[in-house]
Amino acid sequence: MTTLLINTIYKATEGEGIHVGIPQIFVRFQGCSIGCVNCDSKETWEFDPSFSMELETAVSEVEKISQGKIKRVSITGGDPLHPGHVPGVLALIKELKQRNYFINIEAAGTRVVDEIFDLVDFISYDFKTPSTGVRTSKDLLLKMVEQYGHKSQIKSVIAHKKDFEATYEVYYQTQSKLDKVPGTWVLTPCYEPSEPFPMERFQQILQLNEEFGAPFRVIGQQHKWVYGADQKSV
Numbered sequence: 103m104t105t106l107l108i109n110t111i112y113k114a115t116e117g118e119g120i121h122v123g124i125p126q127i128f129v130r131f132q133g134c135s136i137g138c139v140n141c142d143s144k145e146t147w148e149f150d151p152s153f154s155m156e157l158e159t160a161v162s163e164v165e166k167i168s169q170g171k172i173k174r175v176s177i178t179g180g181d182p183l184h185p186g187h188v189p190g191v192l193a194l195i196k197e198l199k200q201r202n203y204f205i206n207i208e209a210a211g212t213r214v215v216d217e218i219f220d221l222v223d224f225i226s227y228d229f230k231t232p233s234t235g236v237r238t239s240k241d242l243l244l245k246m247v248e249q250y251g252h253k254s255q256i257k258s259v260i261a262h263k264k265d266f267e268a269t270y271e272v273y274y275q276t277q278s279k280l281d282k283v284p285g286t287w288v289l290t291p292c293y294e295p296s297e298p299f300p301m302e303r304f305q306q307i308l309q310l311n312e313e314f315g316a317p318f319r320v321i322g323q324q325h326k327w328v329y330g331a332d333q334k335s336v
């Protein structure tokens with residue numbers, strides 16, 4: 103019997119990244135030890151056993167929500183690649199693949215887990231910017247792009263110009279090492295629940311991207327505009 107730690111399973115339209123606008127089912131794991139300063143899901147940090155759910159129950163819940171119509175699942179967190187989650191995530195992916203779901207994994211940019219990355223259809227991999235207080239290993243990023251660049255995006259939350267510059271520096275280094283553009287790299291302008299829509303920040307990031315030769319795609323968090331920046335499970 104496989105037991106998972108699940109915060110919630112829900113249907114929503116993807117609000118960020120290159121799949122924005124596509125309805126899917128989110129399976130949000132409970133438990134993360136990474137500690138990003140600007141995390142908007144701090145309620146998922148604790149590895150709390152009261153969130154235990156049997157694998158069969160999780161799969162049934164996905165099937166019930168899907169009703170055979172929505173065949174995309176995004177596995178997120180928390181940190182679904184934490185070693186404590188990996189066996190459960192692997193089992194879940196195998197069950198869902200047997201039922202023909204397209205699987206996206208949200209990777210926090212601190213681990214490349216080959217056994218999971220090989221199985222999923224898409225990887226959304228964070229490059230952590232200085233404002234997050236967390237560092238993404240450049241070697242891991244390089245490995246991710248080399249092995250999985252054909253089915254991934256890199257995402258960076260940008261709070262200010264320093265975040266942009268740090269992201270550009272690593273983009274440039276990765277490009278030089280690989281001798282090619284490192285896949286699709288998305289900048290997500292930071293939008294804190296406590297603030298009104300950050301129009302100036304958004305415009306500054308758009309302009310910086312143009313000035314630096316347009317290496318990135320700037321994509322805001324649509325769900326926050328539509329439902330409000332502090333709404334959960336939307």
Ligand code: SF4
Pocket residue numbers: 134135136137138140141142143144146179180181210
């Ligand atoms: S990895 Fe995700 S859940 Fe964990 S602290 Fe960072 S933003 Fe929050």
